[in-house]
Amino acid sequence: MAASAIALIAVLGLAVDVGRMFIAKNETQAYCDAAALAAALKLDGTTTGIANATTAAQNVPDKWNLNSTSVSSPTIQFGTSISGPWVSSPNPATGYTYVQVSASVPLGLLFLPMVVAQSTSNITAHAIAAQVSTNTIPQGLAPYSAVSTNPTGPNFGLVVGNSYDIQWPQFNGSRGGCGPSNPSRCFNSPPCSGDSVSSQMAVVTDWGSSNNGYWGSNSNSVIAQELLDNIQMETVSTGTNIAPVLTNGNKNSEAIYLDQRASQDINGTDNTVTGYFADPNNLRRLIAVPIVDPTSTTSTTVLGYGSFLLYTNGLPSNYYTSNTNGNSPFCAIYAGPYNAGGGVGTGGQNGATYVRLMQ
DSSP states (O other), X not given: OHHHHHHHHHHHHIIIIIXXXXXXXXXXXXXXXXXXXXXXXXXXXXXXXXXXXXXXXXXOOOEETTTTEEOOSOEEEEESSTTOOOBSSOXXXXXXXXXXXXXXXXXXXXXXXXXXXXXXXXXXXXXXXXXXXXSEEOSOOOSOOEEOSOOOTXXXXXXXXXXXXEEOOOBOTTSTTOXXXXXXXXXXXXXXXXXXXXXXXXXXXXXXXXXXXXXXXXXXXXXXXXXXXXXXXXXXXXXXXXXXXXXOSOOTTHHHHHHHHHHTSSOOSOOSHHHHHHXXXXXXXXXXXXXXXXXETTEEEEEEEEEEEEOOSSSSOOXXXXXXXXTOOEEEEEEESEXXXXXXXXXXXXXXXXXXXXX
């Protein structure tokens, strides 16, 4: 009976303690997966992004021990490839698009210590997530565009913090001084301050009065839904000619919907990129648009993608309705490359990324 009791305790230990090990392993792995994904969403190629990524991973609420105990002291490291090398605080942070989260939890054993000299078992888990470059956005882009003649990603010549047209002002080719050497004179209102002369020339030469930056639908109500509800279903890929889906005209009534979108944010004060991300926000003032290069009257090439911050003058905002008219541009602040699901990212070569688990 004594010998049988030892065997029964050993079997009971295997049944209970090993089962608890599997549960703890799954819980710890779930934490690492969630923490790695949360961290990868915050990467933007800067040391601030690294700090934000570390904080995001540490703040993941997933627990272990039957969801009763927080995972303490996870190791959070960053790399430029899935094989590392892994560092905790890279500086500069350019090219760091991978996050590795590792964690270890001490599981107290109940029965196995009766047969083995061990009272705890360290359960370990790790996960790697990354921002992966993509050249196709299947849905969810805003129905506006930004113009650049610079094909080099991920920013395509745009400067973070500068103001760019997402709707160009009313074209007027008969204005005095209008011409390739002075393209700003070809609009009834000045373009936004960040747009280069070459971008203005491309719009004047190849868009003229035909296009102002809209694409997809010509209906104001559909455009409003695409902006407010992210229902844009038109697939956009880099290198393709978007001219067939460009739509005509200034759509001044869209100012109402830009203000509505901006008013859905909890940040109604910051009109700088650094200020916006430093203060609480919910990313609703960020919209993603294709960056395009008009190369002829029948060809407008998609260079990549960018995230743009809508202006606001408080909550609720009426910035666009109070500062624009039928001749005006709609300006927005370039915030950086687009990260699907997370606002601003590291960009990749096409100015767009998405986050996924790699390991």
